[in-house]
Amino acid sequence: MLRRSLRHTLRSPETMITTIALPIVILLMFVYVFGGAMNVDGAYIDYVVPGIILLCAGFGAGSTAVSVATDMSNGIIDRFRTLAISRASVLTGHVAGSVIRNLVMTGLVICVAVLLGFRPTTDPVRWLGAIAVLALFILAISWLSVALGLVAGTPEAANGFTFVIMFLPYVSSAFVPPESMPNALHWFAENQPVTPIIETVRGLLMGTAIGNSAVLAVAWCVGISVLGYLWARALFRKKTAR
Template structure:
């Protein structure tokens, strides 16, 4: 099922273009258009790249909802039910494909960022830890996306359901320090799931203070992933029971 999902992605030029081009476009926009307006106490590209990575991971994970919704509406699930395969493998294939695709996109974004002036200070061990953080974050969002895709009546609705996954990083420490925000917005930005993940990733790559962000990031990702997995499994079981 993972191989099937990967083949579908490779055979969809528009998906591949958006998966690769969108992160690079967002990176260029923030570095060259908005970067000069923000004072983050250092090079803006070094500050913003971790946020760009998670922003694009949210967008990439959201496409899993469209893929699952497409499967649910084109009749292929009925065929799978007649085959000697595990029901859960259908959903797991989409999730694993999402993680693989997003790690590839992350690699491309990092290479482009380095070419633009991004200078991480991480050693090999911290790089591995950073990739693990990204993978866990994408895994959690992918399960939520799969659950939303199962709830949607069609792929178009599934795409709309996942818009919030892409915009949550905007209200976090991804692009500006949270202490520059109004008090009411700062409170939300500091206590939402994406901020501790970004601070952990930024600390691993750039050597900034991590504090308790790593622990909070793990807790948030585990909670979101578990909620998505249980919801997706329950909805899928109900929809394929007859």
């Protein structure tokens, strides 16, 4: 199932190009159009790249939900039910493929950011820590996306359901410090799951203070992963019980 998921990715290069191109365009826009007006410590590109990385993973999650919804609507699941395979392997293959695909795309976006002037001040151990946090976040949103793909009736609806995931980085510390936002938005930005993940990745890559963000980031990722897994498993069992 993992091999099948990766083959579908290779046969749909426009999806990967779009998923990579959109974060890069947003990066260029914020750095070169809005960056001069942003008041942050240090170069703005060093501040904004961690948020762009998570945004890239959010765009990739949309394709995972669409793939699951497509499988549920085109009859292939009935074919799988006649084979001697585990039902859980269908969903696990989508999630494993999503993690690999999104890590590769995230790496490409980081390479582009370095070419644009992004300069991490970190060591190999902290790089591994940042990659581990990103992988955990991608795992979490992949399971959530699988569940959303099962809820959706069509691939188009699945793509729309993942909009919330892609929207969260905009109301976080990804692009501006939460302190610059109005009170209500400030509270939301400080208490939503994406902010501690961004602060952890930013701290690991740029040496800024992390505080309790790492604990919160891991807790959010594990919680979302468990919720997404249980939700997806229950939905898949119900939809394939007939």
